[in-house]
Amino acid sequence: MEMLNERTERVLYSVVRSYISTNEPVGSRFITKAYSFNLSPATIRNIMADLEEFGFLAQPHTSAGRVPTDRGYRFYVDYISKRREAEDGLLESFIARLEAAREDLGGLLEMAARTLSERSKYLGLAAPMKSGKTTLNRMELFSYRGNYVAVMLLTDEGLIKHKLIRMDQALSPRTLRRISEYLNQEFSGYTIDEIRFKLIREMSREKALCDILISKAVRICREALTFPAGDIYISGFSDFIGLPDFSDRIGQIAGAIEDKHFMLKLLEQVGSESEDAPSVVIGSENPVREMRDLSMVVSAFKRGGKTAGTVGVIGPTRMDYPKAMAMVHGIAKIITEALAR
Amino acid sequence: MEMLNERTERVLYSVVRSYISTNEPVGSRFITKAYSFNLSPATIRNIMADLEEFGFLAQPHTSAGRVPTDRGYRFYVDYISKRREAEDGLLESFIARLEAAREDLGGLLEMAARTLSERSKYLGLAAPMKSGKTTLNRMELFSYRGNYVAVMLLTDEGLIKHKLIRMDQALSPRTLRRISEYLNQEFSGYTIDEIRFKLIREMSREKALCDILISKAVRICREALTFPAGDIYISGFSDFIGLPDFSDRIGQIAGAIEDKHFMLKLLEQVGSESEDAPSVVIGSENPVREMRDLSMVVSAFKRGGKTAGTVGVIGPTRMDYPKAMAMVHGIAKIITEALAR
């Protein structure tokens, strides 16, 4: 970046800013007027030519204005990150909703995704941490309609899951209670992944002991843990799809978004890098092909010092980064606080 | 319909059929060739002119071929309903999946929606009956992290819900057990709507009795029943959006689909009419404006003789009705059977 002097930076900044708001290639003349440089268009042209040479700008065709490249956006994001202005006031509505929201993490995250998308017109995302990493608090079993067992699974992180399991025969309340005691004693306090691992060992031991109760317990537990991985809240589909930026290839993008599994992986991947500030991935920086002309802004929220999940937005590369970053960061902070109380 | 003779009906049938598969206005000449009428194009033209006069066909512009109106589609649907061909073989994959599916209704319906959309390339829908109409089987309570109470709610229909409620102070296991006993004794076997009603009465009684335990029970129950109404599974968004039929107004349609509350109402409304055969709503017959150029095929599934929910597809008016009807009907039947076993 050291090859850019003060003035050049200002020009680049102006071009990106202008393109973000108008979505039109920006010309030298326009820059001089709109941003009151005391320079002639010709000078700006020279500067822009330099910027193009360095790969910050590009021309759709010879006689069009300039358009930022991904590298240009990257400069812009880093530039504004330095002097981050407090963009508050966007978040009260979320806080207000938070009070009304259901008390569990799911409700909270759904709300977060919705707020994010409503305020940004981009795609709002929120997901709890990978369920395997969550810590089991307790497991409750009860029989249901004869030979079914309903399992409710509570984690320390506030995640709740339920599952219905069919057994060969009905289990008496007493048996059920003993199974439940056994399971909680054995597995409470471990993460789901750890439990999965322990189960495997348990299974061989069980064979040796030939204990019919433990055998049942293990089976129930194993089934209860086979929920589909994808817990993710996505909101703002329609506004996002309606954006003019990708009026072609809508099908492709819609397909990618509908694949929750895929989205979750993406979110985790990007979010894991985020420490205090939100992490930003721009267009071609994105590891995944389908997302090559989209940008993401993602931030993690925590509980008890550990990452408990991620929130973020996805938008076109020409998205309003300052606003998106402020929102994502703000909401992550609010969730962290909400979880701490 | 009595104004149409045999031959005219055949022509209309052919036009609709052809338009559905090609999505191109169909001309007189094409009809004679493709469907081997022993008539000249001119004669077909006359017939088509009649059909246009009656409102079954329309021309996009004077020198284009004919296109079915909604009334034309309606004729077509009624026509094929008479001689419904067994369109089986599409459904094994669903049955296979069914076995692998989770045992509760939610998993089943998600699967159904997905199968429907994958096989039809339209939007697949599935929803359990309005939750208010379901019958409470049992309610289970346990304390969680001090002053929270986790509630698990099981209905006779196989619907499972959970909810986390924050209390002013922690409740002892003993208290909780007593509350739970009270609630189940009082409310098991009633529908959610009935329970809501009873709760109101209970609240005044409670005041009179000033029973602190009952007061807590009532509060918990009330909160537990305030889950958001919208339980609906939607699948195939991306294929549907990608359909050429509505490349404009995608935003509008996407918006309508994203509004689950709205979709649920729509599904219920249409599904309630369906008795044995699937009910079909075509374009302008649709009560809702946003859906005016979409068609729906919906069928209800049952449990114990009572409607337990609905499945359906939404597609363009020019959709493959025979296939859609066969699929929707078939899946509804399979679900009904699965629930009965």
Place this chain on the structure above:
DNA sequence: CTTTAGCACTCAAACATCGAGAGTGCTAAA
């Protein structure tokens, strides 16, 4: 050495023109 004015050049977008092709309606004959 930097900035600027001027000018020639390029290209996309908007608009008009034109012919081909598909399809119709009407009329008159079979």
Place this chain on the structure above:
DNA sequence: TTTAGCACTCTCGATGTTTGAGTGCTAAAG
């Protein structure tokens, strides 16, 4: 009642033409 024939209409794509925005380059001015 059906059909052949014909004139007519309209869309669509191809082909110019014009316009305007924007550039790069050069040479002069600061």
